[in-house]
Amino acid sequence: MTGNPCTLIRTSLLADGLGGEARPDQEVLVRDGRIAAVGTRLTLPPETRIIDLGKTCLTPGLIDGHTHLGLSGDGRPYAEMFAESDEMMVLIGARNLQLHRDAGITTLREHGARNRVGFALKEGVRRGLIPGPRLQVCGRPITCTGGHFHMCNEVADGEEEIRRSVRRLVHEGADYIKIMASGGGTAGTLPGLASYTRPELEAAVHEAHYFHRLTAAHCRATDSMRRAVEAGIDLMEHAEFLNPDGELCFDPEIAGMMAESGIWISPTLQAWTRYGRMVELRERRALLTEAEEQELQRLEARAELRLDLLRRLLDYKGMRDRLVPGTDSGAGAIAFGHLDYDLQLLHQTGLTPGEALVAATRISAEAIGLGKDLGTIEPGKVADLTAFEGDPIRDISAFSRVKAVFQEGVQVR
Numbered sequence: 001m002t003g004n005p006c007t008l009i010r011t012s013l014l015a016d017g018l019g020g021e022a023r024p025d026q027e028v029l030v031r032d033g034r035i036a037a038v039g040t041r042l043t044l045p046p047e048t049r050i051i052d053l054g055k056t057c058l059t060p061g062l063i064d065g066h067t068h069l070g071l072s073g074d075g076r077p078y079a080e081m082f083a084e085s086d087e088m089m090v091l092i093g094a095r096n097l098q099l100h101r102d103a104g105i106t107t108l109r110e111h112g113a114r115n116r117v118g119f120a121l122k123e124g125v126r127r128g129l130i131p132g133p134r135l136q137v138c139g140r141p142i143t144c145t146g147g148h149f150h151m152c153n154e155v156a157d158g159e160e161e162i163r164r165s166v167r168r169l170v171h172e173g174a175d176y177i178k179i180m181a182s183g184g185g186t187a188g189t190l191p192g193l194a195s196y197t198r199p200e201l202e203a204a205v206h207e208a209h210y211f212h213r214l215t216a217a218h219c220r221a222t223d224s225m226r227r228a229v230e231a232g233i234d235l236m237e238h239a240e241f242l243n244p245d246g247e248l249c250f251d252p253e254i255a256g257m258m259a260e261s262g263i264w265i266s267p268t269l270q271a272w273t274r275y276g277r278m279v280e281l282r283e284r285r286a287l288l289t290e291a292e293e294q295e296l297q298r299l300e301a302r303a304e305l306r307l308d309l310l311r312r313l314l315d316y317k318g319m320r321d322r323l324v325p326g327t328d329s330g331a332g333a334i335a336f337g338h339l340d341y342d343l344q345l346l347h348q349t350g351l352t353p354g355e356a357l358v359a360a361t362r363i364s365a366e367a368i369g370l371g372k373d374l375g376t377i378e379p380g381k382v383a384d385l386t387a388f389e390g391d392p393i394r395d396i397s398a399f400s401r402v403k404a405v406f407q408e409g410v411q412v413r
């Protein structure tokens with residue numbers, strides 16, 4: 001350590017997360033991990049360290065609103081992934097944290113792990129034992145008997161048990177509360193049906209808010225979406241408009257309720273679209289076997305249904321400003337390190353690359369309650385920064401070309 005804790009970062013382009021074009025030839029002065037000044041030809045304290053990034057575009061560090069660190073995202077069914085020990089899940093999580101950070105993600109939400117795996121990972125990063133993005137953890141997701149992710153061991157039925165679960169999680173260190181409002185990919189659960197009543201969800205919201213914790217609800221079923229809005233859930237995950245038969249079916253009434261309520265929404269587009277597989281098949285499109293070509297066409301048709309649903313929702317007033325990108329990494333075949341895929345999918349629903357950047361930075365920071373400290377490059381904010389090759393405001397593919405990552409002003413990649 002030198003006597004002067006200041007670092008100056010020079011970049012050929014800067015996109016601050018507030019919207020608008022990237023600005024050329026900018027400097028960011030960092031003092032004690034926070035941004036002290038942004039501009040050109042800044043006055044520097046003596047002995048300031050200078051990092052010249054050359055031809056890159058510097059942006060706020062990206063935020064992933066939805067991950068499962070303890071799961072490997074290698075395509076195995078949940079039953080097999082959850083056969084791992086807690087200790088192994090912590091090690092898998094440590095690897096996943098690194099993959100995400102190297103992909104420019106400096107903050108993430110750990111959205112449900114078993115027992116104390118999520119808490120252990122957060123503490124490991126905090127103590128500097130393992131490298132990784134800043135973590136917000138829910139600990140374990142609250143779910144009904146036999147419900148989605150029941151194997152994480154936070155089962156609660158009825159308002160009283162739900163209140164008890166919230167209290168237990170808060171006292172164990174949960175930063176926010178996650179509740180499974182419908183079934184999901186867990187065998188035996190019913191994704192098209194709501195799993196909690198409105199009063200049960202209200203109990204979770206009231207208790208969480210009493211402890212100044214935000215809430216997020218897993219909602220695949222249309223009915224669960226309605227109940228989540230009515231109960232005052234802060235952030236809705238998935239929002240698939242799934243009917244009891246398991247079909248996607250847009251509901252204008254519920255879309256209107258969502259728009260009016262001010263709820264944040266994280267559509268986790270990779271989960272439904274199996275986008276990683278699509279990218280892999282597209283990359284060798286000319287060489288596909290007939291079976292693979294058919295698989296790709298099936299995947300593309302299925303993805304189009306999902307994207308169209310989101311397009312319709314985004315037509316409602318204010319919804320574009322409350323969109324939180326989330327990968328659902330760890331689940332299914334969703335590998336860590338690919339928030340860029342989520343941004344590509346959002347681009348396909350009609351967001352400009354610049355809007356996708358704002359969604360993954362400023363909007364996400366506000367949605368998870370960290371808007372004061374994160375999400376934009378402005379004086380006073382924490383100096384969590386990512387640099388890309390190219391201009392992500394004009395070219396969505398730039399998000400796949402990470403050149404540098406900073407956490408609290410320290411270059412970690």
Ligand SMILES: [Zn+2]
Nearest residue numbers: 066111328331
């Ligand atoms: Zn999830």
